[in-house]
Amino acid sequence: MSEPRIWKIHWNRLWPKLARAAIIAAGLFLAAALGARLWIGPLPEASLHPPPSPVVLDHKGRPLRFFLAADDQWRFYVPLKGLDPLLVRAEIAFEDRWFYYHPGVNPFALGRALRQNLGAGRIISGGSTLTMQVARMLEHRPRTYGSKLAEIFRAFQLELHYSKPEILELYFNLAPYGGNIQGVAAASRLYFGKSPDRLGPAEIALLVALPQSPETRRPDLHPQAARVARNRVLARLAARGLISADEYRRAIDTAVPKSRTDLPVIAPHMSEMLKSRVDKNGCVVSTIDLELQLFCEQKLKSHSRKLAVRGIKNAALVLIENKTGAVRALIGSPDFFDVQSQGQVNAALAARSPGSTLKPFLYARALDRGLVSPALLLPDVPTAFGDYEPENYDDTFRGMVSMHDALVNSLNVPAVALEALLKEEGVWSILRDAEFKSIRRDRNYYGLSLVLGGCGVNLLELTKLYASLARGGIWMPYRLVDKESMVPGKKFFSRGSSYIITEILSEVKRPDFPNEFITATNLPLVALKTGTSSGRKDAWSIGYDPEWTLGVWVGNADGxxxxxLVGAESAAPLLLEIFDALRKGRRQQWFERPPEVGFxxxxxxSGMIAGPNCPETRQEMYIYNVSPTRVCNFHQKFDIDSATGYRLCSFCRQGRKYQTKTFVRWPEEVANWMKAN
Ligand SMILES: [Zn+2]
Ligand SMILES: [Zn+2]
Known part of the structure; x- marks a missing residue:
């Protein structure tokens, strides 16, 4: 009776053999990779990482606009972890089951393909691994046995340089999906309008089927072929248990997309501005907020339709978040695709005359220099500043007018007089410090008319400057790109002057408030200023509350x-409408009076400190230790001789009958003007 033979594994004898085999295999692999390098050269870097299509995203990463890559391809980079896991498993199951185990080449698959091809007398099967397919995507070679050999070498080389997940990622980013679509991210965006991390089985199967024969299976051109190829993949996925029988039944009845989906075109002008700032993956995360942008676009569009009836074709809008300086909405024209009205021109960046919109900054500066306080009277009579004689918009003069009323009524003479008084510290210096693009020359070049809008500013920089009033006088640059860090702000105005200007600009009873809103109850609380350029070419309205600053420009791109075109009637209503929507669903805060402002x-x-001769007083807001403290010199008391009506001095008063009367003594130039009018 013989003993049953027991197969024993003699590890001590097997180990050296295995080790030797492994060393030989590794040696062959290295030799192949080295041979590849010698024969076909190093890996073509440019083909591995072709230029991506620029994509501009909103601040939460949602796409706003896509641009074709430099070579006119749609190509969006996606990392492997950004893909639906079923897509990855399906691709491997269908194309290359042993992907994770082979060294780039699968000899069994190659052998089978060779047998099939020899039997058929032509090439019907490639036997290519995913790695070899990546190799084929890198260089265009004719379909010959020589090319196949080159691909095999390239595949070894790829496996030497990259991990399996990296090779998969290359495959999904380089594979062709028909027409100018390269990579699975562009394919799922253009065929399904989706990102490739949330796909259904039918969509996944089509994406697996397409790269094998993208031109004959394009669903937009050959829907029938696409469907057949897709369903073949679905059958395999069901057979392998990757999808359930139920999912399979539903998927095979799903229609293939008949055309490409339209890519979104949101914030097209802002996207244009940021297109050149994309990272190496082609993305730039803007500060735009998708919902706010869409809301403003829709509001501006419907507002523009009303203006178009009256021959006003263009408009622009900028919305800045005060706290961060982030531009949350930017619109350069009502309709980007309206060629006739120059819709592609970004009016938010166009230098236009700002009309009266610079005056709040003038008065804020004058308040800070102690030149004025809100009730202080300023002359409003014809005045020559050198050759320059400003007039008011209504061609009348008021003699004297308080600073408050001068700002509310947007009067020109008091503004020019203050600008002259401020010299190097006037509005010119504010615009220069605020980095206004078109303020490049010295003060004399612009002259005093600068304060009335005699210069060019764009809506974006003007809105940015208004935001500094909302921040209590702190100016900071606007931010367009989300990752741009906030730079520390600069103090342009004091908290006190900002607060006083804000109080004046938030009054409703004033000529530049849109008529239709004056009587409206439940108005949003907003500090706003309007402006109209001379010749009625531009209408402006800029407003702010503690959270937001919004600028609206209305006009024609051709000037x-x-x-x-009047700021109050054509720009301000839109601004109020948007502020009304912005405060919905939250408790609107308002600015707190800073401790340095009192009554x-x-x-x-006169608005000066009341003296003993002043018959009446009123309350005004002022800045401690800054606002002027001169006692009223308008009201003067004189003793009048009852008999002659002449003024008496204390000496000749003796023994005569007289009355003490209070007179108003106007400044000389005002008195002269009053006499003449
Ligand atoms: Zn007085
Ligand atoms: Zn006398």
Whole structure:
């Protein structure tokens, strides 16, 4: 009786053999990779990482606009972890089951393909691994046995340089999907309008089928072939248990997309501005907020339709978040695709005359220099500043007017006089410090008319400057790209002057408030200023609350004037509408009075500190230790001889009958003007 033979594994004898085999295999692999390098050269870097299509995203990473890559391809980079896991498993199951185990080449698959091809007398099967397919995508070679050999060498080389997941990622980013679509991210975006991390089985199967024969299976051109190829993949996935029988039944009945989906075109002008700032993956995360942008686009569009009836064709809008300086919405024209009205021109960046919109900054600066306080009277009479004689928009003069009323009524003479008084510290210096692009020359070049809008500014920089009033006088640059860090702000105005200007600009009873809104109850609380350029070419409205600053420009891109172009009537209503929506669903905060701002009693006429001769006083807001403290010199008391009506001095008063009367003594130039009018 013989003993049953037991197969024993003699590890001590097998180990050296295995080790030797492994060393030989590794040696062959290295030799192949080295041979590849000698024969076909190093890996073509440019083909491995072709230029991506620029994509501009909103601040939460949602796409706003896509641009074709430099070579006119749609190609969006996607990392492997950004793909639906079923897509990855399906690709491997269908194309290369042993992907994770082979060294780039699968000899069994190659052998089978060779047998099939020899039997058929032509090439019907490639036997290519995913790695070899990546190799084929890198270089265009004719379909010959020589090319196949080159691909095999390239595949070894790829396996030597990259991990399996990296090779998979290369495959999904380089594979062709028909027409100018390269990579699975562009394919799922253009065929399904989706990102490739959330796909259904039918979509996944089509994406697996397409790269094998992208031109004959393009669903937009050959839907029938696409469907057949897709369903073959689905059958395999069901057979392998990657999808359930139920999923399979539903998927095979799903229609293939008949055409490419339209790519979104949101914030097209902002996207244009950021296109050149994409990272190596082609992306740039902007500060735009998708919902706010869409909301503003829709509001501006419907507002523009009303303006178009009156011959006003263009408009622009900028919305800045005060706290961060982030531009959350930017619109350069009502309709980007309206060629006739130059819709592609970004009016938010166009230098236009700002009209009266610079005046708040003038008064803020004058408040800070102690030149004015809100009730202080300023002359409003014809005045020559050198050759320059400003007039008011209504061609009238008021004699004297308080600073408050001068700002509310946007009067020109008091503004020019203050600008002259401020010299190097006037509005010119504010615009220069705020980095206004078109303020490049010295003060004399612009002259005093700069303060009335005699210069070019763009809506974006103007809105940015207004945001500094909302921040209590702190100016900071706007931010367009999300990862741009916030730079520390600069103090342009004091908290006190910012607060006083804000209080004045948030009054409703004033000529530049849109008529239709004056009587409206439940108005949004907003500090706003309007402006109309001379010749009625531009209408502006800029407003802010503690959270937001919004700028609206209305006009024609070709600069044509229009009698209807008045800031109050054509720009401000849109601004109020948007502020009304912005405050919905939250409790609107308002600015707190800073401790350095208080109230005092001043002469009701002159606005100076009330003296013993002033008959009436009124309250005004002022800045401690800054606002002027001169006592009223308008009201003066004189003793009048009852018999002659002449003024008496204390000496000749003796023994005569007299009355003490209070007179108003106007400044000389005002008195002269009053006499003449
Ligand atoms: Zn007085
Ligand atoms: Zn006398």
């Amino acid at each position: 044509a004037g229009n009698p209807e 005092r009693q001043v002469c009701a006429l």
